[in-house]
Amino acid sequence: MAKKKQKKDSLVKGVKQEMKKVRWPGVKEVVKYTFATLGFCILLALFFMLLNAILSSVLSFIRGL
Helix, strand or coil: CHHHHHCCCHHHHHHHHCCCCCCCCCCCHHHHHHHHHHHHHHHHHHHHHHHHHHHHHHHHHHHCC
């Protein structure tokens, strides 16, 4: 039982040490990357909408032959 507690304490201590090394982003960085991510998602959505429209038109044309 004592070994489990010692392992747990060691793990918690290690996690605390690693968390002190983490460089957290500032508000400006978070906002910047949020807008970049949203913009990229919108571009991908538009791309797939266009691709879907093109493929639907091609399939409709082929079926109409």
